[in-house]
Amino acid sequence: MSESREIQLRPIFNSLAKKWWIILCFTLIIGGGGSYYFQSDSSSTVASATASVLVGDSEEPQVNMSTMTALMNEAAMLETVAEELPGEAGISELNGKITTEEVEGSQIIRVTAMDETPEEAVVLANTIVEVYPEIAYEITGIDTATVLSEANTSNAVISASTGSNRIAVILMIIGLGAGVGAAFLLDSIDHRIRTEKEIEQLLETPVLGSMSRIDKLSMKSAPKNQKTKLERGKKIV
Amino acid sequence: MSKEKYSTFFGSNGSKIDQDYERLKANITFAAKKNKAKIFTILSPNAKDGKTSFLIYTALSYCKEQKKVLLIDGDFNKPALHKEFHLSNEKGLSNYLTGEHSLSACIQPTAYPDLSVITAGTISKHLESIIHSRHMNTLINTLRKSYDYVFIDTDALKESTTAKLLAAKSDSSIVVIRKKKANTEDLTEMNAAFKSYDIHLTGAVFNTRRIAWLKR
Numbered sequence: 001m002s003e004s005r006e007i008q009l010r011p012i013f014n015s016l017a018k019k020w021w022i023i024l025c026f027t028l029i030i031g032g033g034g035s036y037y038f039q040s041d042s043s044s045t046v047a048s049a050t051a052s053v054l055v056g057d058s059e060e061p062q063v064n065m066s067t068m069t070a071l072m073n074e075a076a077m078l079e080t081v082a083e084e085l086p087g088e089a090g091i092s093e094l095n096g097k098i099t100t101e102e103v104e105g106s107q108i109i110r111v112t113a114m115d116e117t118p119e120e121a122v123v124l125a126n127t128i129v130e131v132y133p134e135i136a137y138e139i140t141g142i143d144t145a146t147v148l149s150e151a152n153t154s155n156a157v158i159s160a161s162t163g164s165n166r167i168a169v170i171l172m173i174i175g176l177g178a179g180v181g182a183a184f185l186l187d188s189i190d191h192r193i194r195t196e197k198e199i200e201q202l203l204e205t206p207v208l209g210s211m212s213r214i215d216k217l218s219m220k221s222a223p224k225n226q227k228t229k230l231e232r233g234k235k236i237v
Numbered sequence: 238m239s240k241e242k243y244s245t246f247f248g249s250n251g252s253k254i255d256q257d258y259e260r261l262k263a264n265i266t267f268a269a270k271k272n273k274a275k276i277f278t279i280l281s282p283n284a285k286d287g288k289t290s291f292l293i294y295t296a297l298s299y300c301k302e303q304k305k306v307l308l309i310d311g312d313f314n315k316p317a318l319h320k321e322f323h324l325s326n327e328k329g330l331s332n333y334l335t336g337e338h339s340l341s342a343c344i345q346p347t348a349y350p351d352l353s354v355i356t357a358g359t360i361s362k363h364l365e366s367i368i369h370s371r372h373m374n375t376l377i378n379t380l381r382k383s384y385d386y387v388f389i390d391t392d393a394l395k396e397s398t399t400a401k402l403l404a405a406k407s408d409s410s411i412v413v414i415r416k417k418k419a420n421t422e423d424l425t426e427m428n429a430a431f432k433s434y435d436i437h438l439t440g441a442v443f444n445t446r447r448i449a450w451l452k453r
Binding site (some may be wrong): 016021089191192193194196198199200203204205207208209211212 | 253254257258261264265268287290291294316326353411414416417418419420421422423424425427428438439440441442443444446
């Protein structure tokens with residue numbers, strides 16, 4: 001059992017080991033190049049900052065928290081925000097950067113802004129919560145909305161964008177697979193002699209020896225070695 | 238430049254190459270004694286496999302122990318041996334075989350006391366019939382008496398029949414295989430040729446030396 005297994009696996013691993021550089025190249029090119037290509041589309045890291053708004057009770061009109069939350073993402077709201085922001089930003093772009101959530105069972109609306117740098121995220125989150133009370137009053141007539149907490153850079157969270165990371169891993173695995181495939185293919189095409197064993201099998205003759213590269217290093221006589229040997233001997237004696 | 242390399246090799250002792258050739262020499266000597274062989278042909282499937290340098294280094298390494306060695310250039314297409322020793326190629330093996338010159342006129346001495354050389358000569362056509370001539374047999378018989386070892390250089394086995402004929406005429410042959418150049422087809426082809434020409438094989442030498450990129 002073990003013998004038959006050895007016969008099957010040895011040549012496979014040998015051919016893979018012989019072509020290790022092809023596997024490495026494929027993995028690096030497909031994995032590295034691919035993930036670089038995908039990362040250049042979206043920034044590699046994402047910073048997020050959170051600010052919140054408290055909507056107090058009011059007699060007239062009644063406060064509906066769902067409406068108040070939905071208002072955050074409305075075009076009217078975002079237009080004002082875009083005007084306030086230093087850079088030029090489109091409404092749909094802003095919409096993608098903002099997540100709003102109504103804290104369950106309370107009157108707090110939490111706004112999370114995501115941007116490339118923590119500073120930008122903080123500015124965005126703060127602009128939204130600052131603009132919100134006015135807009136809310138204009139549209140719904142509720143004047144009880146107040147800024148509860150502002151975002152600042154110290155609690156902005158920087159996280160690597162998980163999406164592109166996963167792509168890199170997947171591409172690496174694809175690259176590894178393609179590399180292994182290419183190595184097998186090349187090895188089956190390649191019939192060049194590499195080992196003395198192959199010569200012995202094919203020519204049915206023993207290998208007398210091998211010639212090494214002729215250069216200064218291999219041509220050098222070896223008095224150095226002999227010297228060290230003698231010194232060692234002396235020390236022991 | 239090449240001459241310099243050979244003289245440093247001749248003078249060196251215990252270098253890496255020296256060790257390689259000592260091992261090779263020991264194996265060749267052993268096989269030679271066992272088969273009572275003196276005349277070896279050096280063969281290789283392709284050109285530039287390192288035949289000539291193997292030939293010269295082996296000869297020099299035999300000369301180190303005062304063995305009388307003769308090198309013969311059997312590569313009539315691209316004779317190279319005379320260039321390595323800076324000799325003239327006017328009187329050579331082919332000239333002797335056609336009867337133009339006597340054997341003693343063809344054997345040239347070298348800078349190394351125990352090493353002599355017969356160059357390829359000026360004729361490079363219709364050599365198959367010449368090698369079959371009685372001159373070749375007398376040559377081999379005379380050389381066997383006066384030298385300890387004779388090594389014959391040849392051209393690529395794939396392209397020439399002269400190489401095969403020389404190998405068949407000599408006592409035994411040694412194959413030089415260059416790593417990552419010769420392929421399995423070359424070797425199986427060679428093996429078939431050895432069988433059909435009845436060539437005795439002492440063994441193979443594995444040349445692991447890479448060829449320089451420019452010379453490829």
